[in-house]
Amino acid sequence: MEILEQEENVSQEDQLHAPRRLRGVVKWFDPKKGFGFILPDEGGPDVLLHANVLRNFGQSSVADSAEIEVDVIKTDRGQQAVEVHEIVPPAGGEHFHIEMPDGEVVEDLEGLELEPARIKWFDKGKGFGFANVFGSAEDVFIHIEVLRRSGMADLQAGEAICLARREGKRGAMAVLVKSWDSVLEPDED
Numbered sequence: 001m002e003i004l005e006q007e008e009n010v011s012q013e014d015q016l017h018a019p020r021r022l023r024g025v026v027k028w029f030d031p032k033k034g035f036g037f038i039l040p041d042e043g044g045p046d047v048l049l050h051a052n053v054l055r056n057f058g059q060s061s062v063a064d065s066a067e068i069e070v071d072v073i074k075t076d077r078g079q080q081a082v083e084v085h086e087i088v089p090p091a092g093g094e095h096f097h098i099e100m101p102d103g104e105v106v107e108d109l110e111g112l113e114l115e116p117a118r119i120k121w122f123d124k125g126k127g128f129g130f131a132n133v134f135g136s137a138e139d140v141f142i143h144i145e146v147l148r149r150s151g152m153a154d155l156q157a158g159e160a161i162c163l164a165r166r167e168g169k170r171g172a173m174a175v176l177v178k179s180w181d182s183v184l185e186p187d188e189d
Contacts, residue, residue: 019071019082022047026068029054031061031124031154038068038081047072047079057084058181061153065090089151112164112176122147122155129155131163131174140165140172150177 022040024047029036034051047070054062062068067088070081115133117140122129127144140163147155155161160180165172 019073021069021085022072022079023067023069026062026064026066028064029062029153031156036062038070040079045078047081048077049081053081053084057087057179059084059087059152059179060156060159062087063090063148063151063153066151087151089149114162114164114176114178116180117161117163119155119157119159119161121157124154131155131161133163133165133172138172140174141170142174142177146174147177152177152179 024038024040027037027039036049037046069086071083072079072081117131117133120130129142130139162178163174164176
C-alpha cells in the first residue's frame, strides 16, 4: 500500500513539473531585467519567460506582441517557459515595406539573401546600432523599427545574427534581422 501511494505521489509530482506545449503572445520582455511574460492563448495566468530560455533559442530579446510557442512547466510560483520552439514577429513582421533614405522602397523581404553578422553595438534608447557582416569591414546600420518588425526588442554587442541589407546614400542598412539559430538548418542524421 505504501509503495502504491509513493508511486501515485511521484506521478503527481512528475505531472506538476512535466513540460507542456503552449502558444501565446509576448506581453513584455525587458532584456536588462532578464525576463518578461507571455499571455497564453488559452487564457489563465501569465507565463514567465527568462532571458536564458531565449538565449537557448538563439535570441537575446523578443519584441512585445510577438507570437511565441514554448514548453512550460508549472512551478510553485506559477508557469515558466523552459524551451522556445517558435517566435513569429508582431503583425507586419516580414511582410512590411521599408523606405530607404534614398527613397527606394523594399517590399519583398522573403527573397532577400541573409548574411552572417555580429553586433558591433546597439543602443535601444537611441533606437539604432551597427553590425559587421563576416568578411567585410563595412558597418551595417540597424534601426530599432527594423529590429522590432523582425521580432526582436534589443541586441547585445558580440551577438551573432543574420541580416539582409540594402545600400543607401549613407551606406549599408539592415532591412531584416534574424537570430543566428533561427536560420540554421537542423542536422539531418
